[in-house]
Amino acid sequence: MNCRHCNNKLQHVFCDLQTCPPSNAMVKPEMINYPETYFPLKVFVCDKCWLVQVDELEKADAIFNNEYTYFSSFSTSWLKHAKAYTDYMTERFGFNENSLVVEIASNDGYLLQYFKEKNIPVLGVEPTANTAQVAIEKGIENIVDFFGSNLAGKQLLAKADLILGNNVLAHVPDINDFVKGVKIALKPNGVNTFEFPHLLQLVAQKQFDTIYHEHFSYLSLTNLKSVFETQGLEIFDVQEIPTHGGSLRIFTKHKEDNSKKVEDAVREMLQKEATAGMTSLAYYQDFQQKVDQIKYDFIEFLIQQKRNGKKIIGYGAAAKGNTLLNYCGIKGNDLIEYVVDASPYKQNKLLPGSRIPVFSSEKIAQTKPDFIVIFPWNLKDEISHQLAYAQDWGAKFVIAVPELTIF
Numbered sequence: 001m002n003c004r005h006c007n008n009k010l011q012h013v014f015c016d017l018q019t020c021p022p023s024n025a026m027v028k029p030e031m032i033n034y035p036e037t038y039f040p041l042k043v044f045v046c047d048k049c050w051l052v053q054v055d056e057l058e059k060a061d062a063i064f065n066n067e068y069t070y071f072s073s074f075s076t077s078w079l080k081h082a083k084a085y086t087d088y089m090t091e092r093f094g095f096n097e098n099s100l101v102v103e104i105a106s107n108d109g110y111l112l113q114y115f116k117e118k119n120i121p122v123l124g125v126e127p128t129a130n131t132a133q134v135a136i137e138k139g140i141e142n143i144v145d146f147f148g149s150n151l152a153g154k155q156l157l158a159k160a161d162l163i164l165g166n167n168v169l170a171h172v173p174d175i176n177d178f179v180k181g182v183k184i185a186l187k188p189n190g191v192n193t194f195e196f197p198h199l200l201q202l203v204a205q206k207q208f209d210t211i212y213h214e215h216f217s218y219l220s221l222t223n224l225k226s227v228f229e230t231q232g233l234e235i236f237d238v239q240e241i242p243t244h245g246g247s248l249r250i251f252t253k254h255k256e257d258n259s260k261k262v263e264d265a266v267r268e269m270l271q272k273e274a275t276a277g278m279t280s281l282a283y284y285q286d287f288q289q290k291v292d293q294i295k296y297d298f299i300e301f302l303i304q305q306k307r308n309g310k311k312i313i314g315y316g317a318a319a320k321g322n323t324l325l326n327y328c329g330i331k332g333n334d335l336i337e338y339v340v341d342a343s344p345y346k347q348n349k350l351l352p353g354s355r356i357p358v359f360s361s362e363k364i365a366q367t368k369p370d371f372i373v374i375f376p377w378n379l380k381d382e383i384s385h386q387l388a389y390a391q392d393w394g395a396k397f398v399i400a401v402p403e404l405t406i407f
Contacts, residue, residue, distance in 0.1 A: 001055050003046040004175055004217065005227050010044040012281060014052050014218075015208060015288045017041040020326035020353050023212035023319035027350040036352060041323075043211055043218070045284045049226045052199055052218035052284070054211070056173040071131055072110035074343045077382045079110060081243055082166075086114035089162065093191055095120050099161040102185065104147045105168035109135030116140060123160075125151070149180040156185035163192045167244065169224075170196055170215040179231045182252070189259055192233070192252045199223075200276055201246030203283070206402040208291040208327075209320040209375075210245070220278055221248060221269045228252055237263040245378045295328050298400040302335040310370040312398075314339035315383055317346040317358045321375025324400055326353040333357060336373065340364060364390060371406075373398045 001010045019038040027036065039057040046053070072078055095101060101115045106124030108131045115122045116139065124142040126132040132142045145151055163182055172178040182192050197210055199220040211218070221238055228235055237251035248269070253260050277283035305312055314321060314336050321339070330336065333356050340361045341347060347360050364372070364387065372390060374380050377399040384397050384407075399405050 001044065003049060003051055004053055004056075004173065005051050005223070005230075006046065006049040008046050008048040010046060010053075012045050012047055012284065013288075014043040014045045014284050015211070015291055016043070017208070017211060017291075017323065017327050020212075020323070022352065023214060023322040025352045026317070026346055026358070027352060027355060029348065029350065032350065032355070038353075039213055041211065041213065045281070046223075047281055049223055050220065050279055051175075051223040051227075054213065054216055056216060057213070071134065071343055071345060072107040073134075075379065075382070077379060078243075082111035083114045085164075086111065086118070089164075089191075089193070090115075090118060090120070093162070095161060097121070100159055101162045101164070102156065102160040104163065104165040105171070106135060106140070106142065107131045109138045109140040111164075111166065112140050113138055123156075147181055148174065148177045149184055152181035152184035158185070158187050160185050161187055161190050163190065164194070166195045167197070169194050169219060170217050173216050175217060175227055176230065179227055179233065183231045183233055183254070186233075186254065188254060189257055190253070191260075193249055194252075195241065195243065195247050195249045197244045198240070198246050198248045200273060200278065203287060204276075205245055206287075206290045206294060207245050208287070208294065209323040209401055212319050212323050214319065219248075220273055221250065221266070222273045222278055224250065225270070229255075232256075234262065235266055236260050238265050238269045240269075243378070291327075294400060294403065297404040298324070299328050299330075301398070301404055302330075305371060306335060311367065312336050312371045312373065313364070313367070313369040314356070314373045314375055315341075315361075315387065316375040316379070317341040317343070317349075317351060318376040320377070320401075321373075322352055322354070324375065325351065325356070330354050330356075337367075337369070338363065339375075361387070368393045369395055371396055371398050373400070377401055 019040050021036040021038055043054050097119045099120055101122045103112050104125050106126045112122040124135050124140055125147045126142055127146045129144050132144045136142050196219045199218045232255050233252045234255045235250050235252050239249045241247050241249050317339050338357045340359050346358050349358050374383050396406050
């Protein structure tokens with residue numbers, strides 16, 4: 001296997017999560033007696049450009065199909081984040097009714113709706129037809145396709161004043177062609193932003209459950225600087241943001257655009273990553289032991305509480321939870337009785353691999369569990385606030401990452 005950016009031969013394993021089904025491949029009840037396809041989930045680090053990556057064993061077009069179950073608008077905190085971004089970008093760069101904002105992986109229109117409210121023209125590019133249809137019903141024009149240089153050259157040649165993508169860079173198997181597409185579609189003085197979970201935080205906070213087949217790459221400013229420069233784009237600003245357990249937002253422009261200066265934040269972040277050791281193999285080599293300790297602690301907690309006769313359920317049919325459950329080898333609902341999720345697209349289905357049933361949150365009050373495991377730990381404040389009523393009967397919340405915490 002070679003690096004998807006620099007083609008260097010990959011020899012160093014970052015972590016090995018064995019095999020599991022794709023994290024968002026929910027199982028329909030009528031398919032309960034049919035087998036699932038499992039793929040290796042082994043992560044490598046490139047010792048040349050430092051891109052951390054998995055192989056594309058499950059093809060992107062099979063993962064991002066018209067039965068995709070992740071709809072962005074079901075998280076209130078994510079909507080709030082999207083609106084704040086829209087306000088900030090409009091104020092900083094002066095986008096108006098003569099601009100064009102293009103979002104790659106625009107999902108159900110969760111973000112573009114806020115630009116549209118400001119009468120700024122928008123266009124979504126979204127490969128999953130079912131989520132794109134929700135955006136279209138909001139009046140947001142969509143191209144239902146995968147973004148890359150071919151699409152950009154045919155439909156978006158130098159048209160966009162702003163190209164944005166939130167949590168999409170990691171989902172791209174051919175990252176070089178994807179960034180080449182940004183170069184083609186961006187106006188000469190245009191701006192591009194991407195947000196992505198920061199590899200620095202993944203390692204520091206032991207966020208191994210953010211590793212799954214949809215995430216082909218795990219990103220830092222160091223490895224992305226090389227990716228963008230290769231395609232003639234320059235990172236001119238970077239911001240640390242709290243989403244998804246700690247993310248970066250990068251701002252890029254055409255290399256030849258001299259109207260925007262490179263901010264000190266770029267140099268400072270590159271230095272921060274170097275100081276942490278991200279350009280040395282030693283940084284990546286003890287991650288597996290930390291992952292295994294989380295696994296042992298979580299399994300031990302579940303077994304101990306079941307021995308004590310306690311009822312345990314989960315909240316959030318999230319990809320994070322599916323990585324955790326599958327790596328822990330949890331099958332069936334003897335340890336975790338069920339999971340609830342706010343999205344009707346996930347309810348009345350079974351989690352991939354573990355086959356734990358998913359219901360709406362009304363079931364919590366009906367069954368009064370003793371413990372609620374919050375799988376999307378990045379939303380633990382939002383979720384524990386929503387479920388505060390469970391404390392009436394003494395229920396406690398649990399997160400497993402970065403360490404087992406009961407509150």
